[in-house]
Amino acid sequence: MSQSKSASIMDARILVPAIGDAFRKLNPRSLAKNPVMFVVAVVSALTTVLLLKDLVTGGASLGFSFQIVIWLWFTVLFANFAEAVAEGRGKAQAESLRRTRTETQAKLLSGDDRTKFKLVAGTSLKVGDVVIVEAGDIIPSDGEVVEGVASVNEAAITGESAPVIRESGGDRSAVTGGTQVLSDWIKVRITAAAGSTFIDRMIALVEGAERQKTPNEIALNILLAGMTLIFVLATATIPSFASYAGGYIPVIVLVALFVTLIPTTIGALLSAIGIAGMDRLVRFNVLAMSGRAVEAAGDVDTLLLDKTGTITLGNRQATELRPVRNVTEQELADAAQLASLADETPEGRSIVVLAKDKYAIRARDMASLHATFVPFTAQSRMSGVDLDGSSIRKGAVEAVLRHVDLGTVATGSTRASGETVREIQAIADEISKAGGTPLAVVRDGRLLGVIHLKDIVKGGIKERFAELRRMGIRTVMITGDNPMTAAAIAAEAGVDDFLAQATPENKLSLIREEQAKGKLVAMCGDGTNDAPALAQADVGVAMNTGTVAAREAGNMIDLDSDPTKLVEIVEIGKQLLMTRGALTTFSIANDIAKYFAIIPAMFLAFYPQLGALNVMGLQTPQSAILSAIIFNALIIVALIPLSLKGVKYRAVGAGALLSRNLLIYGLGGIIVPFVGIKAIDMAITAIGLV
């Protein structure tokens, strides 16, 4: 899929087949989905019949009628073309996905023994079957790892070639059909039947095959159909008015007026805008399960963001060493570094680095020190080293204090003085308040001090949140930390609110609370315990690395598993709605100029006084009408790139955004056709078309 990212809008590979599709879409059944264009097609057919009749009976101004009919059909074809181009981009992606869905053999297990399997066709697998997938095998269908651990190449769906780990239990147990196991083996319980796998759904989504009209699109279609009806009334009553005045208006002229007045521009581009919106997400490696979700993204009022990985870097880092009285920083740094030498966690490494950078203590080699590493256990909640008869431990403050107490009882040595304990606790409290995590360090029962582990807020995230605030979106940080720590990080990151000591239950109730206030909530999650919240949220983005439950609960899946993408998803949703609004406004505003082109031309024969309305100074009535209809058709083509790319969203607040867009698409929509029609009039008169 990565190669399709580079496909530009004006790619010949998309444009050429789209021309063929534009004709194929003349099928009335496909036209009927779009009320405005359907009406245009009907009147085009009508005028074609009239033209043929005139050809036989020898009517007047056949050349003019012929050109009008041609441009009427072009209007329909251009609309079809726009849709075909939008779909074409999806089709290219679907094609590359289909290649991964080759026929696979599955090793179906009958019992627990993983060597006893029979080869069956991948498509014959049923939900609940358990298969074994070994190194080099393609995973036959979507499923959940029930046993084993393996590295899997998921490039087929993510475009990312670095292998990922999939293992049973936990949050990395989901595997996707079509991806390849690179090493080791896993037992997979099948969770999707053939035809409804993740890749199948992806293909359907990017092809737009299952595209349903979204709520806003339905409402807009109603408006456009209503406006079409209004202009049916406005034009259908003209012959009668004209006959009262003693004049006659040819049907072809009425049709031309009608087609230019009805909102063909937005009518033609509406479905292309919708398809392009989904496509923009796909290019962004996010799959929206429905267009409704994309629209909802634009409406989001509250964004729930996990602290770790989204707001802060995944790992905390040591930033400071706080010795107790009578201990030097150097002494503490030495002990802290020794205790962390064998600690491969990012926190541990950051302590070694801090000691080296700030206190010039070079990292030492465990082996040459004859040190033995004491790893972290859930029981002791400490780690450290034993060397030369002395023991150094670092760990959670309570754990270290308990260790000191126990040690005192066991060895009968002097108790840690109450004063030192109080001092350690005071420092720990201070660090907690600042949003950090304190780690106490003890050497041979002697409390040395505290390491300050700090959550590092990601660079630029504060600006991001300020931008969201300008967009009118409230950000809420979700964290398992205690309220004190959470508050400090929330302040540093600039989020509007936080939920501390979060559990799946209070996460869910927070979403419900926000929704009760009428707000739309977006969140992302990956774990099974996120599933209820993901399902409850209006926009639930499941990480592709997440569990099957999470992926099914969300209405979007992020293939890159990058939770910060929520912000862009919201922007894409807004862009989709804005593009629709902008082109609708433009389309309606265009009508003013078209009236001024056609009305004087239409009535000039019997009311020459109305020539005064010909403010554009168009050459002849015929050139005026033809110019209007040509402009009307060409503007569709001219706006295809905009409808595919979308109107740019700027986080400047709704008022400023609206005045800007109103100026461009409203005022612009009034002025552009005056210029355009005049130019076309000059051109067609110059080359003698009329």
Added chain:
Amino acid sequence: MTLNGMTLNGMTLNGWLQILVFCGIIIALVKPLGGYMTRVFNGDRTFLSPVLRPIERGLYRLAGTSEREDQHWTAYAAGMLFFNLAGFLVLYLLQRLQGSLPFNPEGMAAVGPELAFNTAASFVTNTNWQNYGGESTMSYLTQMVGLAVQNFVSAATGIAVAVALIRGFARASGKSIGNFWVDMTRSTLYVLLPLCIVLTMAYVALGVPQTLGAYVSATTLEGAQQSIAVGPVASQLAIKMLGTNGGGFFNANSAHPFENPDAISNLIQMVSIFAIGAAMTNVFGRMVGNQRQGWAILSTMGVLFLAGVAVCYWAEAAGNPLVHALGLEGGNMEGKEVRFGIPLSALFAVITTAASCGAVNAMHGSFTALGGLIPLINMELGEVVIGGVGAGFYGILLFVVLAIFVAGLMVGRTPEYLGKKIEAKEVKMAVLAILCLPGVMLTFTAISVVLPSAVASVGNAGPHGFSEILYAYTSAAANNGSAFGGLSGNTPWFNITIGLAMLIGRFMIIIPALAIAGSLVTKKTVPASAGTFPTDGVLFVGLLVGVILIVGGLTFFPALALGPIVEHFAMIQSQTF
């Protein structure tokens, strides 16, 4: 230099000062009247409660209604339709049977069936289109029990519907939009009746007749006998203006010296046409908890109104070049009363057509082409510039729904107004309502102009005759009731079709409006944020003006081009019709 000495194209500073004084009075009335009406419709105590509350409660007991019982929109609409149907039948029968009913000193005969249908439809729909001369057709009983009662309740119906729609925005996650019977009773009892009593007194003091006696006989200077029509004029006049009904006691309406004696009575009449409609915007602002929202709507109306006044006044003051060529200076005084002059006639014409009133103090058919174009446009926009009491407000909210839906998308959110999301159902209903006006106006005009029997009723040739028919159906469907003159509308064809146009133009807008209220009231109110499109500023006003002009106005461009517009260009080229 005197104030009258400074002129611009015939317009005088004095003329503009009179227009501005009028605007100033309306703006000053908006808050107090709006505050009072809000209390009334919220069921709060007002200074009139000690007197009116017992009457109100008595009425509910009599009718067996519980004022606490709120209605779903369908029940509200059903009550409204039932009430109006009953009123329609009573009015029809009164006219048909007036010959044998009391209070008929002049012995008026029964009204014919088509005319009775037309008049019943006309007064039930708050249109007051009159295909008859009041003083020569209707008995006192018909005028008072029939027409005057409908003048009250049709106005009250409009106000009730507007309040119900406002509740749709103001309430959240509910089901009911109020009780039609209660809203109806309160608008009549607390709003229309007290104001009418005060206004009647004022008119009587200014010399408007108020009597149940027979017409006065006088001997003229030449010694001829003349019967001078009088009657309960002042009370009729009060509600005709306040309720934007417009049906005159006399055929000449407010151009008649008994129905509008001087400049002061003229000012009071103009103010009372706009008072409730303008205050409705404030009721809205208060009910949704932000008065600025109301002012924004009023500003939109104000912009459209002043633009109309400017064009109309300018066109009338500039006069007719053909007359100037004959050596006659000055503006167009044809069809105008000398005691009002050009500015007050132009102002009155714009007010009465902006507000769906239809009372006139000058003959619109005698205006210049452009001067007459403004009243037409006002009505074609759907009477949303202040509009009929209540009706103008729910009318403009339909345009708000459309404007918000189209432009609201451009801020990148599902469009919302006052925290309520505008979705398919609202758009469908708004489009339906907005579609029905041009549907009725253009279709009936299109049929009539090719129907020989209908064309025979036209008084003038060419585009002016066309304008007469277009004006008639436009005025009817917009529930305005003013006429362009020249057209003899009392024929079976016009009586029936104009009657239908009035009914469609009224109820095919009310029902969608109530449906929108019913849909909105169930929705949650989304709190406003920086991402919400602000609807209380200049931007919104500009947008709404644009949408009203484009959606409401463009529909009629071809028809207008063949009527007043071509007439205007013809006039410039020295041709009249």
